[in-house]
Amino acid sequence: xxxxxxxxxxxxxxxxxxxxxxxxxxxxxxxxxxxxxxxxxxxxxxxxxxxxxxxxxxxxxxxxxxxxxxxxxxxxxxxxxxxxxxxxxxxxxxxxxxxxxxxxxxxxxxxxxxxxxxxxxxxxxxxxxxxxxxxxxxxxxxxxxxxxxxxxxxxxxxxxxxxxxxxxxxxxxxxxxxxxxxxxxxxxxxxxxxxxxxxxxxxxxxxxxxxxxxxxxxxxxxxxxxxxxxxxxxxxxxxxxxxxxxxxxxxxxxxxxxxxxxxxxxxxxxxxxxxxxxxxxxxxxxxxxxxxxxxxxxx
Amino acid sequence: xxxxxxxxxxxxxxxxxxxxxxxxxxxxxxxxxxxxxxxxxxxxxxxxxxxxxxxxxxxxxxxxxxxxxxxxxxxxxxxxxxxxxxxxxxxxxxxxxxxxxxxxxxxxxxxxxxxxxxxxxxxxxxxxxxxxxxxxxxxxxxxxxxxxxxxxxxxxxxxxxxxxxxxxxxxxxxxxxxxxxxxxxxxxxxxxxxxxxxxxxxxxxxxxxxxxxxxxxxxxxxxxxxxxxxxxxxxxxxxxxxxxxxxxxxxxxxxxxxxxxxxxxxxxxxxxxxxxxxxxxxxxxxxxxxxxxxxxxxx
Numbered sequence: 386x387x388x389x390x391x392x393x394x395x396x397x398x399x400x401x402x403x404x405x406x407x408x409x410x411x412x413x414x415x416x417x418x419x420x421x422x423x424x425x426x427x428x429x430x431x432x433x434x435x436x437x438x439x440x441x442x443x444x445x446x447x448x449x450x451x452x453x454x455x456x457x458x459x460x461x462x463x464x465x466x467x468x469x470x471x472x473x474x475x476x477x478x479x480x481x482x483x484x485x486x487x488x489x490x491x492x493x494x495x496x497x498x499x500x501x502x503x504x505x506x507x508x509x510x511x512x513x514x515x516x517x518x519x520x521x522x523x524x525x526x527x528x529x530x531x532x533x534x535x536x537x538x539x540x541x542x543x544x545x546x547x548x549x550x551x552x553x554x555x556x557x558x559x560x561x562x563x564x565x566x567x568x569x570x571x572x573x574x575x576x577x578x579x580x581x582x583x584x585x586x587x588x589x590x591x592x593x594x595x596x597x598x599x600x601x602x603x604x605x606x607x608x609x610x611x612x613x614x615x616x617x618x619x620x621x622x623x624x625x626x627x628x629x630x631x632x633x634x635x636x637x638x639x640x641x642x643x644x645x646x647x648x649x650x651x652x653x654x655x656x657x658x659x660x661x662x663x664x665x666x667x668x669x670x671x672x673x674x675x676x677x678x679x680x681x682x683x684x
Numbered sequence: 685x686x687x688x689x690x691x692x693x694x695x696x697x698x699x700x701x702x703x704x705x706x707x708x709x710x711x712x713x714x715x716x717x718x719x720x721x722x723x724x725x726x727x728x729x730x731x732x733x734x735x736x737x738x739x740x741x742x743x744x745x746x747x748x749x750x751x752x753x754x755x756x757x758x759x760x761x762x763x764x765x766x767x768x769x770x771x772x773x774x775x776x777x778x779x780x781x782x783x784x785x786x787x788x789x790x791x792x793x794x795x796x797x798x799x800x801x802x803x804x805x806x807x808x809x810x811x812x813x814x815x816x817x818x819x820x821x822x823x824x825x826x827x828x829x830x831x832x833x834x835x836x837x838x839x840x841x842x843x844x845x846x847x848x849x850x851x852x853x854x855x856x857x858x859x860x861x862x863x864x865x866x867x868x869x870x871x872x873x874x875x876x877x878x879x880x881x882x883x884x885x886x887x888x889x890x891x892x893x894x895x896x897x898x899x900x901x902x903x904x905x906x907x908x909x910x911x912x913x914x915x916x917x918x919x920x921x922x923x924x925x926x927x928x929x930x931x932x933x934x935x936x937x938x939x940x941x942x943x944x945x946x947x948x949x950x951x952x953x954x955x956x957x958x959x960x961x962x963x964x965x966x967x968x969x970x971x972x973x974x975x976x977x978x979x980x981x982x983x
Binding site for chain 1: 711716717719720722723724727770774777779780797798799800801802803805806807809810811813814816817818819823824826827828830831834835837838839840841843844846847848850851852861864
């Protein structure tokens with residue numbers, strides 16, 4: 386029996402691993418036409434300039450729980466982060482959230498220009514699917530991944546959530562609408578990250594569903610905690626402007642419930658998530674630790 | 685021996701067919717959350733509001749030449765049109781070409797708003813890949829389609845071309861740069877449309893390559909003809925503002941060579957394209973007719 390490495394080592398390993406994969410998959414400035422250099426540069430700036438890589442870590446952790454090889458997980462881990470980066474670039478655009486700070490640095494449309502930001506987001510989204518489909522070893526699995534991530538991105542996922550979010554700037558959302566928003570805007574991609582790992586291994590359908598249920602709850606818990614942090618953590622720690630939601634008049638769990646009750650909600654959905662992992666016993670331990678870290682984070 | 689139906693009937697059949705598929709695949713306003721209704725509406729407005737469906741027709745025609753079943757071709761035919769529609773929405777945005785007229789109607793950001801236009805484009809791109817991967821019958825073919833269309837869209841395809849196009853607003857492009865631009869911006873997706881059909885049938889690698897070479901040349905010929913029409917056809921016929929390229933100071937085949945020489949270039953690349961079809965003999969006839977129609981069109 387080998388000793389289990391400490392969670393911090395696994396986290397550092399997974400972050401390093403996906404960063405290496407992303408660096409290799411992104412177009413290099415030298416590879417492209419001169420006039421396309423700033424596009425490649427903006428894509429790299431958006432993806433490689435920091436970030437906690439929580440979604441790729443979920444792919445790896447769920448994949449380990451499912452008994453998948455790490456090599457198989459590199460492509461979905463990278464793809465989910467490319468999609469996350471695409472969504473941040475477009476959400477930050479002047480026509481949407483009009484944010485100038487992200488991960489402690491100017492947003493892409495500030496650092497480059499708006500046209501480049503639109504196109505760099507588009508190119509990252511396309512690249513995500515190219516990366517998934519490039520895994521010819523098992524085409525059935527690749528199409529499953531494409532389906533999961535395309536669905537999580539579109540009108541019934543993240544982008545649908547973003548529309549509800551924009552609607553929430555002009556009127557107060559009910560708590561039920563806000564939960565739907567969070568399940569779509571952040572939850573859908575987090576769920577898909579967990580499922581990309583789950584389907585890469587040797588689990589039966591029931592166990593895959595269990596992981597999916599875990600993914601849904603952890604996605605919601607994560608986003609509620611995000612509301613809490615937006616209201617309480619300093620800009621310097623967040624890497625984006627503190628209190629941005631409130632200034633925009635957005636409904637959040639904090640504006641509807643207050644900080645304390647919102648934090649309690651996050652903790653409740655974390656517990657629901659962890660309960661779904663119980664049938665996996667020992668195999669679910671690392672995933673549980675990551676889930677706790679995602680919700681109990683301070684930035 | 686059955687009589688070959690006239691080309692016009694085939695064209696009308698294919699247009700109707702892909703329109704039916706698109707209508708079914710696009711989210712309906714009734715299916716989505718209230719706050720997402722305008723997104724679904726914008727997606728339908730952009731895709732179903734006209735268009736010549738040349739790219740889907742290329743998928744069907746190349747697929748027929750390759751001996752593929754029409755049923756198999758519906759998904760790539762629809763996906764290529766979804767990607768085309770996505771690219772038009774984003775190209776028309778104020779930060780990019782700032783166009784207010786498309787297919788004879790207000791562009792999406794004028795009819796809805798800029799945020800909805802960004803997100804509707806994103807959602808169409810994601811939907812295209814969901815559609816391709818939803819074809820579980822043959823996962824190997826589905827991943828091939830995803831690769832072809834993702835590559836055609838990204839930094840080494842359409843979006844790369846759009847970057848060169850934007851660079852061309854601030855300086856005069858050489859003819860070689862312009863050819864590269866056209867091969868990427870319009871050519872890459874047209875090539876991919878042909879290849880999606882080519883790989884769906886029973887062709888050997890050499891014959892697939894032949895169709896690919898045809899696709900590259902017809903894509904370039906088509907875009908040169910587009911330059912000619914932008915300079916010569918009336919706004920009413922074009923469905924978009926005539927002379928838009930010139931007003932923006934863009935380099936085109938017409939600004940560099942004049943109308944006559946540009947038309948000659950288009951005809952030259954059409955001939956190169958047709959020559960690639962020769963080995964397919966009778967099977968290439970319908971594709972050749974479509975190619976001629978694409979380049980000899982008047983709008």
